[in-house]
Amino acid sequence: MSIVTALRTLRIREHPNLIWVELETNDGLTGLGESFRGAEAAEAVLHSQVAPWLIGRDARHIEAVSHHLMTPYVGFNSSSAETRAASAIDIALWDLAGKRHGVPVHVALGGCVRESVPVYNTCAGYRFNTSGAARRDIGSTDAMSGPYDDQIAFMREPGRLAESLLEEGYRAMKIWPFDVFAPKSNGHLLSLSELKQGLDPFRRIRAAVGDRIEVMCELHSLFGAHAAARICNALEDVGVFWVEDPLNKMDDAAALADLRRRTRVPICGSETLGSARQYRDLLAADALDIVMLDLAWCGGLSEGKKIAALAGMYAKPLAPHDCTGPVTLMAGLHLAVHAPTAIFQEVVRATLATWYRDLVTEVPVLNHGAALAPTAPGIGTELQPSIRTRDDVIVRESGSPRRN
Structure with missing residues (x-):
């Protein structure tokens, strides 16, 4: 048996959206998980609800834990604090499973379909998504803080940005020039002038x-x-690979299916959904062309594997999300090399080159525009030892943690 003896959470004020979970077991192993957004709320769920139930249980029974945490007595939808907590626990349990057997998580899941998976660069900057909502307004006085400040670059020099990415081996990129126009009408009115401004980076x-x-x-x-329909129809002429999360209610299967019927651009969704049930409903409604999921928000690898199976049954491509944290990225990469219909793993080159490396010991290895399958047992990365001694670290423990 491999009994959970302690649950530890760690977060740092520098990156207040991130929370890490460490599960200790009586066979001397520690599993690492992660979630993102509302870290304090997820922390409360983990210690007040999850820890009293989980401590003392067998860490090998991942599916049983996942089922319990993803089907609580009081129901919830999408990526609630309960779902985010369940996601972090599930990733940590799979990390334990891989370490226990001395294999990478993708082997524990059933093995690789491919040895590497193409990546695309989300053109964010170094501090994107780190302290709250993603910044969407890039002003004329904003200066590049480094060579990978790609959100400023796609608004000012999108052609040069594309050339830079090609030089580094990337063959795909993602941008969001329409976001700045949404706030004034809550996304319901887009003028012809604004439409043309949003199209300009794609044309360049x-x-x-x-x-x-x-x-x-x-x-x-x-x-x-x-x-959304006006944007999608205008983008048909520039050959976009997909339009992602176009509607402000991405769990509205009828509205999304209606939009998909009105445009020829492929519709991708949605990193914001929690649980396989929501993906089932969208796929059954013929509302998606590409399935995107975030393992820190949908229920972890256990639920992610089910979503990947649904994508396969509907012959839809799969693309794990990352604009959140380094452990989630590594978990997504394991799923991407395992799932038959996976076509991309999202990365942000600005964070890969900087603060992701400050937080964890390993990040994905990129080679000619593809991420290589991790080879170390488990998830394949650990928190940097320096995290535990930071002045801004907040640690909470439940159970009986080991003392080194």
Whole structure:
């Protein structure tokens, strides 16, 4: 048996959205999990609800734990604090499973379908998504803080940005130039002038590099049906690979299916959904072309594996999300090399080159625009030892943690 003896959470004030979970077992192993957004709420769920139930149970029974945490007596939808807590626990349990057997998580899941998976660069900056809502307004006085400040770059020099990505081996990129127009009308009114401004970066990318790079459009669930349809139809001429999360209610299967019927651009969704049931409903309604999921928000690898199976049954491509944290990225990569229909793993080169490396010991290895399958047992990364001695670290423990 492998009994859970302690549950520990760690978070740091520098990155207040992130929370890590460590599960200790009586066979001397520690499993690492992660979730993102509302870290304090997830922390409360983990210690007040999860720990009293989980401590003393066998860590090998991952599916039983997942079922219990994802089907509580009081129901919830989407990526609630309960779902985010369950996600972190599940990732940690799979990390334990891989370590227990001395294999990477993708082997524990059933093995690789591919040895590497293509990546695309989400064109965010170094501090994107670190302290609250993602910043969408790039002003004329904003200065580049480094060579990978890609959100400023796609608004000012999108052609040069595309060239830079191609030089590093990337063959796909994602941008969101329409976001700045959503707030004033809650995403329901987009003028012709604004539409043309939003299209301009896509046209400049095509003028600079032609068809050598795929371009995705992110809409961040900011728009109503009319504005979203106007954007999608206008993007048909520039050959976008997908339009992601176009509607402000991405669990509305009827509205999303209606939008998909009105446009020829592929619809991708949605990192914001929690549990396989919501993906089942969207796929049954013929509302999606590409399935995106975030393992820190949907229920972890156990639920992610079910979502991947649904994508396979509907012959839809799968693309794990990352604009959140390094442990989630590593977990997504394990799923991406395992799932038969996976086509991309999202990365942010700005964070891969900087603060992700400050937080964990290993990040994905990229080679010619693809992420290689991790080879170490478990998830394949650990928190940097320096995290535990930081002045801004907040640690909570339940159970009987080991003392080194």
